[in-house]
Amino acid sequence: MPLTFALDPAVTPDLRDGILDLWVDVTRAGGAVGFVPPVTREEIRPELVRHLVAMAQGRNRLLVGFDEEGAVAASAFLGLNTHRLMTHWVWLYTVMVHPRLQGRGHGRALLAAAEGAARGFGGVEAIRLTCRGGVGLERFYGACGYKEVGRIPGAIRVAPGDDRDDVVMLLPLG
Secondary structure: OOOEEEEOOOOOHHHHHHHHHHHHHHHHOOOOOOOOOOOOHHHHHHHHHHHHHHHHOOOEEEEEEEOOOOOEEEEEEEEEOOOOOOOOEEEEEEEEEOHHHOOOOHHHHHHHHHHHHHHHOOOOOEEEEEEEOOOOHHHHHHHOOOEEEEEEEEEEEEEOOEEEEEEEEEEEOO
């Protein structure tokens, strides 16, 4: 079943908890979304709150994918640039699809929905993201049209002795 995407849905307690649960489940399944397992809701909650505050301040937009039962199944944040010389591109942050739904094209659908949202912002010419190297994300994003434009070796330390590259990718919208 395809997901239904909504840009900037009302942030209700159910939506907030759904995103938090998604983030925990994705992290526990090994997803590269800013944490490493094991992780708890309470460890992730402050980061979610930071994203929600940025939304309230008009700096972030939220894209949510809902399954056929209306539960949060995917999400991503689009970060708007406030610097006057960089308003022509946006950041894509914390891209997540629930582990039970992966491998069914929902990640591609989420990225397509993010692209559509960014095109609708007016004046946005590109989407930029960073991803953790060593887990295949570069290939996935590349297959979705993103190009690697930079790499910082060993910038992400997931554990002592386990450093990963921070990969910068760009999707031109022109």
